[in-house]
Amino acid sequence: MATQKAVVIQGLGKAKVVADAPIPKPEKDFIKVKTVSVALNPSDWKHIDWRADKGAVVGFDYAGYVEEVGPDVKKQFQKGDRVLGFTHGCESHNILLTAWLMGTLIDVEDILT
Numbered sequence: 001m002a003t004q005k006a007v008v009i010q011g012l013g014k015a016k017v018v019a020d021a022p023i024p025k026p027e028k029d030f031i032k033v034k035t036v037s038v039a040l041n042p043s044d045w046k047h048i049d050w051r052a053d054k055g056a057v058v059g060f061d062y063a064g065y066v067e068e069v070g071p072d073v074k075k076q077f078q079k080g081d082r083v084l085g086f087t088h089g090c091e092s093h094n095i096l097l098t099a100w101l102m103g104t105l106i107d108v109e110d111i112l113t
Helices: 042-050
Strands: 003-011 014-022 030-039 061-069 082-086 103-107
Touching: none
Parallel strands: none
Antiparallel strands: 003 014, 030 061, 030 103, 061 082
């Protein structure tokens, strides 16, 4: 699997940029977004400082372009569409659902168009 940079929690109060986070393929009703812009907001730094799951990737808010559309997506998304929205970042059980990956999986229900 190809890799990318990501901000990964290392422990309570500590995060760093790593270069070996996986680049996911879209599944089911998800799309893959090439993130262009992300926001560092209080949810991000509070998770790092107070709820640090080691290995979790930071990131909630994003803007970018659709790269791939999952086979079960019913909404009319196409490669190249501009999108923005939020994800469920800082979850160690599914690090691919975070905005601070350069290629991230997005649940289509969480997209603002």
